[in-house]
Amino acid sequence: MSSHGDPIPMTSRKTRNLRGTAHVPGDKSISHRSLILGALSVGETTIDGLLEGQDVLDTASAMRAFGAEVTDHGGGRWSVHGVGVGGFAEPDQVIDCGNSGTGVRLIMGAMATSPITATFTGDASLNSRPMGRVTDPLALFGAQSYGREGGRLPLTIVGAADPVPVRYEVPVPSAQVKSAVLLAGLNAPGQTVVIEKEATRDHTERMLAGFGAELSVTEEDGKRVITLTGQPELQPQSIIVPRDPSSAAFPVCAALIVEGSDVLVPNIGLNPTRAGLFYTLQDMGADLVFENPREEGGEPVADLRARFSPDMKGIEVPPDRAASMIDEYPVLSVVAAFAEGKTHMPGVKELRVKESDRIDAMAQGLRAAGLTVDEGEDWWTVHGLGHGKVPGGATVESRLDHRIAMSFLVLGMASEQPVKVDDAGPIATSFPIFERLMADLGARIERANG
Incomplete structure (x- = not known):
């Protein structure tokens, strides 16, 4: 069953000329x-181009529950009248974050250093995911958490009445954990320090600085050290949201494997902590070009042109690139199926605890579609068959995971036989226009009878 209703099976068929x-x-x-x-600012922030998928809408609802005035003006334009750092009100209801691990972990951080209590829940997928890696560092500020076994949702956080700043080294690369600690540090006196062994996506640091927080990033002993001075008065901003590179991955990868394709994806964010997939595809021999590079709102952007690339080769993906493309490995593994030779993807243990165990989900589905896949705890290898040689013909489980569903629908666009996904409903959480967008390019995706 999808996270918001009955299952929506979909079938993807071979096509040409996206x-x-x-x-x-x-x-x-x-x-x-x-x-x-x-x-968390004082005054009105305006946002143009907000992603209106269910994950983000759930975060908007949560901000209303904490006392902010959040208004949808239509066409992707929103405004937020903030309550200021430390100004969150105690919500009257349980905060339902749906399918969004990012939403729930960041919101937990934002409220953990205010003297309020909030209970969080989500869908079946989110409620199965461990929250200890966020609640453990939040406890250092003085927050208390009470959840199900393994620190799973539903979970209640009692915010710290007298928070203290912390110095925390993130044990595994995670932008969500780092961001939760930084957001908690906003309402703690003094300086909160977060140390990363490996750099992860830095949107939180860039945006905190843009909103007026006093924040510095230095390097010590090869580690990234982020220092935040607490209790600022954040200034409202006018934000233009770049288009999502994780969403762009699907039409881009589809164009590379579907014969005769030429697809332009404009205004894509190319933050270096997010763009690893595109460089990896180029390493494989993909015809992928960055056009009109520029900067908008402090973030690098460009227009991406992807063309059919029948001669791609399998590669060893650098493990230090994992953090910059962690959400894109499922669709990368689909491209790898159509490349010649082995594509080895190490350093991806994080994939085991996403919306699903993405390594297992993709390995099982690819095997059902005729591929050979090897896997370990933190790596996997796809043995590519080359263009025109992937059998397909499988029915695969999405496991309530939007990226698994979309990845296998991309696979079906170039495999010899159709690929059916048992439930594509979760796609609405992050990419609600996926089905229509791909159809407009020429893809043959249809809703199937259960």
Whole structure:
């Protein structure tokens, strides 16, 4: 069953000549943070191009529950009248974050250093995911958490009445954990320090600085050290959200494997902590070009042109690139199926605890479609068959995971036999226009009878 209703099976069939311009939604990471930082500012923040998928809408609802005035003006334009750092009100109801791990973890951080109590829940997928890696550092500020076994939702956080600043080294690369700690540090006196062994996406740091927080980033002993001075008065902003590189991955990857394709994806955010997939595809021999590079709102952007690339080769993906493309490995593995030779993807343990165990989900589905896949705890290898040689013909489980569903629908666009996804409903959480956008390019995706 999908996260918001009955299952929606979909079948994707082989096609040719994906062509046109793919206007993908706004960046989900920046959309979440725009709403949260707008709510923590004093005054009105305006947001243009907000991603209106269910994940982000759930975060908007949560900000209302904490006392901010959040208004949808239509056409992706929103405004947030914030309550200021430390100004969150105690919500009257349970905060339902749906399918969004980013939303729930960032919101937990934002409220953990205020003297209020909030209970969080989500759909079946989110409620199965561990929250200890966020609640553990939040406890250092003085917050208390009470959840199900393993620190799972539903979970109640009692915010710290007298928070203290912390110095925290993130044990595994995670932008969500880092961001939760930084947001908690906003309402703690003194300096909160977060240390990363490996750099992760830095939207939170960029946006905190843009909203007026005193924040510095230095390097010590090869580690990234972020220092935030607490209790600022954040200034409202006018934000234009770049288009989401994680969403762009699907039309881009489809164009690379579908014969005769030429697809332009404009205004894509190319923050270096997010763009690893595109460089990896180029390493494989993809015909992928960055056009009109520029900067908007402190974030690098460009227009991406992707063309059919029948001669791609499998590669060893650098493990230090994992953090910059962690959400894109499922669709990368689909491209790898159509490349010649092995594509080895190490350093991806984080994929085991996403919306699903993405390594297992993709490995099982690819095997059902005729591929050979090897896997370990933090790596996997796809043995590519080359263009025109992937059998397909599988029915695969999405496991309530939008990226798994979309990845296998991309696979079906170039495999010899159709690929059916048992439930594509979760796609609405992050990429609500996926089905229409791909159809406009020429894809043959149809809703199937259960």
